[in-house]
Amino acid sequence: MNDDMIPGLSGEESPLWKRALKHTAILVALLAIWEFLTASGYADPLLFPRPSHIFGSFVPLYVTQAIVWEHLWVTMANVLAGFVVGTILGISLAILAGFSETIHRYMKPYVIVLEATPRIAIGPLMLAWLGFGFGAKLAIVTLVCFFAPFINTLTAILSANPAQVELMRSLGASKWQTLTKVIVPDAMPMIMAGIRMAMASALGGALVAEFISSNKGMGVLLDNLAAVLNMAGAFATLLSLTLIGYILYALMERIESRVIFWQNEAGLRRVSARRKRAWGATS
Amino acid sequence: MNGPAQRMMIGMIARAADPVFRRRAFTHVTIFALIIGVWEWAGRTGRLNDLIMPAPSAITEAFWRLYAVTGEVYWHFFVTLYEAVAGFLIGAGIGMGLAIAAALSLGFRRYIAPYAIALNVTPGIAVTPIFIAWFGFGWSSKIALAALIVFFPVFVNTLSGLLRTDRDTAELFRALGASKAQTFFKLMVPNAAPMIFAGFKIAMTSALVGAIVAEFASATEGIGILMQRYSHKLDIAASIAVLLSMSLMGLLLFTLMEEMDRRVVFWKHQGRLDAVARKRHRRWGGLATEKEQARA
Numbered sequence: 001m002n003d004d005m006i007p008g009l010s011g012e013e014s015p016l017w018k019r020a021l022k023h024t025a026i027l028v029a030l031l032a033i034w035e036f037l038t039a040s041g042y043a044d045p046l047l048f049p050r051p052s053h054i055f056g057s058f059v060p061l062y063v064t065q066a067i068v069w070e071h072l073w074v075t076m077a078n079v080l081a082g083f084v085v086g087t088i089l090g091i092s093l094a095i096l097a098g099f100s101e102t103i104h105r106y107m108k109p110y111v112i113v114l115e116a117t118p119r120i121a122i123g124p125l126m127l128a129w130l131g132f133g134f135g136a137k138l139a140i141v142t143l144v145c146f147f148a149p150f151i152n153t154l155t156a157i158l159s160a161n162p163a164q165v166e167l168m169r170s171l172g173a174s175k176w177q178t179l180t181k182v183i184v185p186d187a188m189p190m191i192m193a194g195i196r197m198a199m200a201s202a203l204g205g206a207l208v209a210e211f212i213s214s215n216k217g218m219g220v221l222l223d224n225l226a227a228v229l230n231m232a233g234a235f236a237t238l239l240s241l242t243l244i245g246y247i248l249y250a251l252m253e254r255i256e257s258r259v260i261f262w263q264n265e266a267g268l269r270r271v272s273a274r275r276k277r278a279w280g281a282t283s
Numbered sequence: 284m285n286g287p288a289q290r291m292m293i294g295m296i297a298r299a300a301d302p303v304f305r306r307r308a309f310t311h312v313t314i315f316a317l318i319i320g321v322w323e324w325a326g327r328t329g330r331l332n333d334l335i336m337p338a339p340s341a342i343t344e345a346f347w348r349l350y351a352v353t354g355e356v357y358w359h360f361f362v363t364l365y366e367a368v369a370g371f372l373i374g375a376g377i378g379m380g381l382a383i384a385a386a387l388s389l390g391f392r393r394y395i396a397p398y399a400i401a402l403n404v405t406p407g408i409a410v411t412p413i414f415i416a417w418f419g420f421g422w423s424s425k426i427a428l429a430a431l432i433v434f435f436p437v438f439v440n441t442l443s444g445l446l447r448t449d450r451d452t453a454e455l456f457r458a459l460g461a462s463k464a465q466t467f468f469k470l471m472v473p474n475a476a477p478m479i480f481a482g483f484k485i486a487m488t489s490a491l492v493g494a495i496v497a498e499f500a501s502a503t504e505g506i507g508i509l510m511q512r513y514s515h516k517l518d519i520a521a522s523i524a525v526l527l528s529m530s531l532m533g534l535l536l537f538t539l540m541e542e543m544d545r546r547v548v549f550w551k552h553q554g555r556l557d558a559v560a561r562k563r564h565r566r567w568g569g570l571a572t573e574k575e576q577a578r579a
Contacts, residue, residue, distance in 0.1 A: 005403060006396045007443040008386075019393075026394055047417055105307070106314055116537065117530040118492045120408075121507065123499065124514040125522055129335055204406035211411065211500050212511075219409070223500075226412035234413055238405065245404035 049232035057232040068221065075206050075218040082141020083202040087195050090150035098157030119144050120208050127213055137209040144205030145198040152194030156187030189263060192256045199252045203245055337520040345520035356528065363506040364532065366422055366494040370429020371487055378437030386445035399438060407432040407493065411500045420501050429493035433486040440482025444475025477551055480544040487536045
């Protein structure tokens with residue numbers, strides 16, 4: 001696991017099994033206290049379901065009734081489609097805007113207003129425009145995913161090193177070459193950070209879209225379970241969402257370390273070994 | 284007085300004399316007028332469906348209706364603002380408290396980390412139905428959701444700000460015999476302040492989003508429900524007017540945080556730095572003269 005989500009965790013380390021044991025002990029103790037409080041009636045079991053019931057309700061959700069799968073599929077399709085469309089749109093528009101200073105200057109006020117608007121709040125409007133189907137939900141996720149890559153790409157392109165661009169020009173490089181060989185690689189860390197932010201908000205966007213209007217999806221499932229006060233089921237669904245969120249985060253982290261390999265030691269070594277082999281083969 | 288309004292005025296007067304600025308401002312206004320003009324024309328001639336995208340005049344009229352004729356918007360505005368700010372205060376308070384504890388103790392930091400990570404990767408919005416079941420349909424479920432969303436950015440920024448303390452300076456503090464409390468308040472906190480405020484700025488905007496989304500899920504009052512009501516009635520002009528009001532509210536809260544940032548973390552902003560230096564100089568000068576007077 002990459003630990004850069006919480007700073008200051010590295011340091012002298014005790015062996016892994018020791019740490020894992022302590023973490024597990026604390027978790028088990030917390031769960032036991034919770035279980036005791038609910039079982040003995042100090043906490044309302046209707047509101048704070050017993051941990052054993054929460055874990056127990058994973059079984060009907062995933063195995064015996066297996067209702068979670070169709071909802072999961074709908075939500076994931078929505079998240080991934082909206083994420084891909086939104087990021088591609090954001091990055092390409094930013095590159096277009098970054099190409100010409102004039103376009104950028106006159107676009108800026110509109111971008112600022114759009115940025116200040118809570119994106120998710122456009123949800124009900126999208127619904128009125130595009131109806132209750134997949135289109136509106138896709139549009140909401142796309143919109144949520146659009147901004148971070150757009151802003152980050154634009155900022156990175158505009159802060160390109162003028163000396164490097166100058167050098168490329170004096171070497172007779174075309175505008176396209178300058179863009180693909182200097183500006184974009186230089187901007188890549190910021191672009192990837194934007195993409196990661198987009199991924200982090202995509203799941204939330206999809207859930208909101210489903211809360212507002214839908215008949216399928218994890219948001220609907222969660223809403224229905226909580227509405228009938230099946231809190232154990234609602235918590236199990238929430239934990240599933242936590243897991244999905246973590247998987248998406250870890251995936252992005254992995255992709256990022258591949259794409260901007262020069263920013264970490266291991267990636268740098270891997271790529272330089274590969275290149276060396278390739279050169280050795282040709283000569 | 285040296286308020287932001289005055290500063291802006293001075294800046295505008297100075298820039299109005301600049302021919303390049305004048306030419307650009309002119310182009311900006313022209314482009315804006317052109318967009319509005321084409322839009323209005325398309326709406327009038329029926330090329331744009333009123334139900335999809337009402338003409339600018341219709342939106343302006345809706346603004347007038349909301350703010351001047353019925354005036355119902357103000358109460359909803361207040362409700363959402365209250366929910367967002369209350370949620371922000373609670374979430375930021377808990378976030379800072381836990382971050383301080385985590386910064387001071389490596390053990391606590393290690394054991395709280397997995398829970399903080401789990402909280403961060405869970406889309407906060409997903410907790411809405413559970414919070415509604417817990418706290419009911421009133422304001423408190425919205426405040427709770429805003430607080431939950433606010434927690435992580437404040438926590439992480441405070442923690443990394445506190446941890447970034449320069450080692451040599453800490454060494455100096457120890458050599459000078461500073462107590463632990465002194466080191467914390469005079470070294471670590473001022474050092475972390477810029478990052479803490481960066482966290483506040485992110486958190487404030489997300490608090491607003493949290494409140495609005497919770498209102499979408501279930502509420503009877505608030506700007507989110509107002510907007511939903513209008514778009515269900517297909518009164519798109521009014522819902523765009525509400526949406527623009529939300530942007531305004533977002534900008535307002537953000538600007539407020541910026542201004543607080545400028546005042547508290549004054550040493551990061553040249554203008555404020557000068558102002559504070561002048562003030563301190565005056566105070567010290569005053570003290571000195573009093574002493575001199577006493578001596579005389």
